[in-house]
Amino acid sequence: MRGNERAARPRRRIAADGWLLAAIAAAAFLNGYGIWQETYANTYYTTAVGSMLQSWHNFFYGALDSAGSVTVDKPPLTFWIQAAFAWAFGLHGWSVILPQALAGVATVPLLYACVKPTFGAVAARGAAWAMALTPVAAAVSRTNNIDAMLVFTLALAAWFLLRGVREGRAGSLLAAFALIGAGFNMKMLQAYMVLPAFYLLYLLGVRMKAKAKYGLLAGCTALLLLISVSWAVVVDAVPADKRPYIGSSETNSVLELAFGYNGLSRLTGDRGGAGGASGASGASGASGASGASGMGGEGADRSDAGGGFGAGSFGSDGGRTAGDGGGRTAGAGGGRAGGGFGGGGMFNTGEAGPLRLFQQALSGQASWLLPLALLSALALLLPLRLRSLTAAQKETLFWLAWLVPAAAFFSVAGFFHSYYLIMLAPPIAALAGAGAWTLWARYREGTSWQSWLLPASIAATALFQGYVLQAYESTIGLGWTIAVAGLGLLSVLVLGTTGAAGRNRRSVRWISAAGLMVLLVGPAWWSATPIVYGQNTMIPAAGPDSGVGGFGGAMSGRAAGGMAGGFPGAMPEGGAGGRMPGAGGWSGAQGDGADDGAGGGAPGGLSDGSGNGSGGAADSQEQNGFGGMTAGSFPVGRSGGDVAVDQGLLAYLRDNETTDYLIAVSDYGTAAPYIVGEGEKVVILHGFQNSDPVYDEAKLEALVRSGKVKYFLVGGGFGGGGGRGSDSLNAWIEQHGKAVEPSAYGSSASAAATLYEVTLK
Numbered sequence: 001m002r003g004n005e006r007a008a009r010p011r012r013r014i015a016a017d018g019w020l021l022a023a024i025a026a027a028a029f030l031n032g033y034g035i036w037q038e039t040y041a042n043t044y045y046t047t048a049v050g051s052m053l054q055s056w057h058n059f060f061y062g063a064l065d066s067a068g069s070v071t072v073d074k075p076p077l078t079f080w081i082q083a084a085f086a087w088a089f090g091l092h093g094w095s096v097i098l099p100q101a102l103a104g105v106a107t108v109p110l111l112y113a114c115v116k117p118t119f120g121a122v123a124a125r126g127a128a129w130a131m132a133l134t135p136v137a138a139a140v141s142r143t144n145n146i147d148a149m150l151v152f153t154l155a156l157a158a159w160f161l162l163r164g165v166r167e168g169r170a171g172s173l174l175a176a177f178a179l180i181g182a183g184f185n186m187k188m189l190q191a192y193m194v195l196p197a198f199y200l201l202y203l204l205g206v207r208m209k210a211k212a213k214y215g216l217l218a219g220c221t222a223l224l225l226l227i228s229v230s231w232a233v234v235v236d237a238v239p240a241d242k243r244p245y246i247g248s249s250e251t252n253s254v255l256e257l258a259f260g261y262n263g264l265s266r267l268t269g270d271r272g273g274a275g276g277a278s279g280a281s282g283a284s285g286a287s288g289a290s291g292a293s294g295m296g297g298e299g300a301d302r303s304d305a306g307g308g309f310g311a312g313s314f315g316s317d318g319g320r321t322a323g324d325g326g327g328r329t330a331g332a333g334g335g336r337a338g339g340g341f342g343g344g345g346m347f348n349t350g351e352a353g354p355l356r357l358f359q360q361a362l363s364g365q366a367s368w369l370l371p372l373a374l375l376s377a378l379a380l381l382l383p384l385r386l387r388s389l390t391a392a393q394k395e396t397l398f399w400l401a402w403l404v405p406a407a408a409f410f411s412v413a414g415f416f417h418s419y420y421l422i423m424l425a426p427p428i429a430a431l432a433g434a435g436a437w438t439l440w441a442r443y444r445e446g447t448s449w450q451s452w453l454l455p456a457s458i459a460a461t462a463l464f465q466g467y468v469l470q471a472y473e474s475t476i477g478l479g480w481t482i483a484v485a486g487l488g489l490l491s492v493l494v495l496g497t498t499g500a501a502g503r504n505r506r507s508v509r510w511i512s513a514a515g516l517m518v519l520l521v522g523p524a525w526w527s528a529t530p531i532v533y534g535q536n537t538m539i540p541a542a543g544p545d546s547g548v549g550g551f552g553g554a555m556s557g558r559a560a561g562g563m564a565g566g567f568p569g570a571m572p573e574g575g576a577g578g579r580m581p582g583a584g585g586w587s588g589a590q591g592d593g594a595d596d597g598a599g600g601g602a603p604g605g606l607s608d609g610s611g612n613g614s615g616g617a618a619d620s621q622e623q624n625g626f627g628g629m630t631a632g633s634f635p636v637g638r639s640g641g642d643v644a645v646d647q648g649l650l651a652y653l654r655d656n657e658t659t660d661y662l663i664a665v666s667d668y669g670t671a672a673p674y675i676v677g678e679g680e681k682v683v684i685l686h687g688f689q690n691s692d693p694v695y696d697e698a699k700l701e702a703l704v705r706s707g708k709v710k711y712f713l714v715g716g717g718f719g720g721g722g723g724r725g726s727d728s729l730n731a732w733i734e735q736h737g738k739a740v741e742p743s744a745y746g747s748s749a750s751a752a753a754t755l756y757e758v759t760l761k
Contacts, residue, residue, distance in 0.1 A: 019125040020112050027108045027132040030527050031101040031141040031148075038093025040672060041144045041537045044688065045079065046096050047668045048072045049144075050675040052083045053091060059083060061235065063244050064668055065684035066661055066675065067708070070694045073248035073261065073687075075231055077185040078146045091676060093537075096144040103152035104141030108132045110155045111429055114162055118391050119434040126516075127433025134425040135526035135542030136365035136418065142530055143537045146187050147422045153183045154194050155426050158402075161198055162395065165205035170216055173202065177220040181227025188262040193409065193423055197401035204394045232258065245694045247687040266415050347417050347539075349410075356411040357421075363468045364543045366421040368523040369432040371460040373403070376435015379442055379453050396431070403427035419540045436516050443495065443512065444504055455495045458515045462488025465522040475544040476525075484522050491515030645673040648746030649755070650680075653711055661709040666690065666726060670713060670753075683709050685729060697732045704736075705760050712737060712756045733758060 040046050044064075051066050052059040058068050062076030072079070082096045089095040111131045116124035131137065141148040157179035164172030176198065183191030202220070206213055232254035235243060240252055249257040350361035357367045380396040389397075406423050410416060435457075443454040466485030473481060494511050526542045535546050653662050664683035665671050667690055671682040683703070685695050695703070703709055712733045737756030745755070 017112075017121065017125065020109060020128050023108050023112075023125070023128040023132045024105060026129075026524075027105045027138070028101075030132070030138040030531070031104045032098075033531055035094045035097045035101060035142055038097060038537065040676060041093040041097050043538070043672045043676075044668055045072065045082070045144050046091075046093065047672045047675050047684075049079055049082050049086050049096050050091055050672075050679070052076075052079060053086060054681060061244050064247060064687065065671060066681035067683045067703075068244045069684060070245045070687040070692055071247045073257065074146060074187060075185040075254070077182060077231075078149045078187075081149065082144060091679070093144075097142060100144060100146075100148040101141050104137055104148045107137070107148075107152045107155045107426070110152070110159055111426055111433075114155070114159050115430055115434055117162070117166060118395050120437060123434040123437045125433070126436050127429045129520060130369055130429035130432045130523075131425060133520055133523040133527050134366055134422070134429060135368070135523055135529070136422050136540075137425045138527040139365075139530050139535060139540040139542040139546060140419045140422050142535060143540045145419065145538075145540060147419060150183050150186045150191060151422050151426065153179055153186065154191065157183070157194070157198070158398075158426065161201060162398075165201060165394075166391070168207060173206070173216060174220055174223055177224040178227055181224045181230075184228035184258075185231055188258040189266075190262075190420070190423065193406045194402050196405050197398050197427075200401045201394060201398040204389060204397065205391075229255070245687065245692055247692055248689065249692075267409065267413050268415075347415075348541075349413075349416060349418055352412050352414070354411055357407060357424075358464070360468070360471050362410075362418055362421065363464075364526055365418050365541060366424045366428060368465055368468070368526070369428055369461060369519060370424075371464050372457045372519060373428045373431035373435065375453055375457040375460065376431050376439060379438045379450060380431075380435050382450060392434075396434070399427040399430045399434075403431070417539055440509075440512055452496075454512065455492045458488050458495070458519065459492045461519050462492070462515075465519065469522060472544050480522065480525065484518060487518045488515060491518065645677055646745075646747065650674070650678065652740075652745035656711075659707055659709050659711075663711040663713060664703075664709045665713045686726065690726065695729060697728060700729060700732060701736075701760065704758050710758055711740075712758060713753050714756055715753045736760065 048062060048064045048071075051063050051068075054066050055068070057063070058066070059080070060076070061068060062071050062074070062079050064070050064072050078099075081099045085099050086092075086095050089098070108128050108131050112124045112128040115127040137148065137151070157176045160172045160179065161176035163169060164176060180191055180194065180198065199217075202217060206216075208216065235246070235254050246252050246254055246257055248261050250260060348361050350356045350359035356362060357370065377396055377400055381393055384393065403424060406427075410421060410424075439454040439457055442448075442450045443452075445451060462485050465488075466481050469476070469481040469484060491511050491514055495508070495515065498508055529542050529544055529546045530540070533544055533546050540546070660681065661683045662674065662680045664685055666685050668684055668688075671684050674680040674682050685700075686692060687694060714730050714733055733756050737758035740755040740757055742755075
């Protein structure tokens with residue numbers, strides 16, 4: 001009988017939605033096209049993945065180097081996923097990007113599934129397309145930065161939460177909060193930005209007896225916290241001499257890193273002292289450029305004294321200023337006004353204030369549909385009766401409670417990068433999609449002032465998008481501004497002059513749809529700019545200046561190669577582009593801020609992509625902006641050719657290798673070509689900012705006496721090994737080691753870096 005009943009039960013039909021499939025296809029193209037051109041992507045993270053593939057110890061801790069000396073500055077969950085892909089497909093730039101590209105694509109149908117049950121298929125389609133065409137989402141998903149994976153995880157958590165609220169499923173509610181805990185193990189407190197929304201919807205939407213409701217909420221919270229701190233507690237419990245140093249922490253603690261450098265410091269902008277007792281990473285003469293390795297990871301996250309972009313990197317200290325080469329400028333390339341270090345702020349994030357997201361520095365990333373989303377939320381909430389909220393109103397409040405606190409944080413935060421704004425993409429897309437249909441319904445009714453919200457939304461959004469586009473007219477021309485603003489306002493004119501009796505005509509429906517679809521033109525073009533103009537893969541951003549990025553970093557695609565479309569209009573002022581550093585870093589890296597005329601990098605100086613060094617001593621005097629780099633010269637990315645390992649040095653080291661590790665270097669930029677490109681085991685003596693106290697003389701001596709390493713590369717490099725501790729380490733190496741003649745491995749005697757062999761009896 002039961003079998004007959006089961007057979008008679010109607011099966012749920014799975015019908016493909018063509019609009020959704022098209023949105024998924026668009027996202028797949030925007031996120032994935034051309035990623036196979038990447039060699040290193042974000043060098044900092046890719047180097048860590050290469051090290052993680054070399055041992056389970058490194059894998060568990062997320063170690064930056066082969067020796068497990070220091071971790072990256074984030075928890076390892078995303079890097080575990082990247083390492084799995086690299087194990088399956090080989091370690092390449094595209095293989096570590098692929099998980100984020102897929103996560104970005106998967107977020108599109110997730111948002112569709114979140115919106116459809118309450119707001120309908122049309123609203124869900126709009127939300128899916130708005131998500132697919134969010135420029136910053138496309139830009140970040142094309143890199144191995146963490147944020148695309150984090151947003152996918154949080155969107156999945158939102159789906160579980162909404163499902164749990166709608167269907168009364170305790171398991172789904174627990175899964176939702178568990179996934180936020182997983183997000184904490186990707187990017188720490190950034191995952192908690194959504195908690196106000198989750199708690200609000202739980203309180204408003206879950207229908208249970210009070211005791212069961214709040215008991216389950218306590219369980220959800222406990223699970224959230226348990227998963228959040230699980231890895232951190234385990235790592236912090238391991239004796240410090242048995243595990244890597246926690247990169248970028250002050251006290252060698254994961255929990256301190258979470259609430260310090262990756263927590264409160266993001267809000268206050270106070271990054272002084274990060275990196276432990278080693279303090280500032282101001283360079284010394286032998287060490288080359290100060291803190292240049294700050295270009296990796298999240299792209300020079302710090303500006304503390306001497307660290308990364310502090311004293312000795314650029315500025316008045318050494319006569320170098322962040323001029324035409326810095327940030328994004330509104331020059332021949334049509335860059336955004338207020339970029340660089342002026343109105344755009346240090347990381348081109350605009351001036352703090354309530355309208356920050358509408359400023360030129362940030363408006364092109366995630367704010368395109370923000371006016372539509374806000375006015376849509378108004379339409380969705382009216383009429384508001386707190387004691388009898390509808391399901392649609394509760395879910396609207398959920399998306400607003402995600403959007404508003406996150407937007408408020410970014411409006412006042414002292415320290416973030418523009419690609420963090422991907423956190424705003426799901427709520428903006430959901431509200432814009434859900435609200436567009438409601439706006440049309442209110443317009444069609446034509447019985448109250450709310451009928452004017454549709455024309456007002458289109459007008460406000462079209463004018464705002466025109467404002468975004470006009471700043472780039474020298475690059476993209478006037479046509480885009482006219483098309484978006486002009487067509488949007490034309491549809492508003494028709495809608496505004498149509499009487500209530502005629503608003504249900506098919507022509508009016510098409511004009512309304514066209515007016516709303518025009519609002520996707522600008523975001524669609526901006527989402528494609530990383531493909532068209534190239535991209536900075538360490539500090540990704542969308543826009544015609546997407547290849548320039550904030551503070552250097554690896555560039556990809558046409559921009560890095562100086563090809564057509566690379567730098568719109570012309571190369572930014574400040575020097576010749578299309579060059580890459582040699583095996584270990586930049587030519588012309590500065591020491592204490594003055595032009596010391598020593599070519600940075602590993603032996604071979606500048607590489608033209610074929611491994612042919614060009615010295616580079618004179619190049620340090622050509623630079624504007626980023627200390628020691630030309631416009632168009634970016635660390636370990638693509639520049640018409642890939643960064644080349646010094647093959648002579650590599651052959652020499654392999655021929656004479658008798659230790660566990662091939663060589664010890666000062667920074668990850670120097671190590672990257674050998675770990676990623678050659679699969680060699682390399683020790684990195686310093687962390688992200690070259691300021692982590694990873695080694696002292698005693699630890700270095702123990703490392704050598706244990707027979708684990710005997711070759712050290714001193715000077716040059718991608719960061720030169722800055723930091724107060726590096727001077728003493730370099731001195732120890734020079735005292736106890738013997739300099740290897742450059743001719744022994746075919747390098748120029750004038751190279752800035754010196755190879756030492758250190759053997760202790």
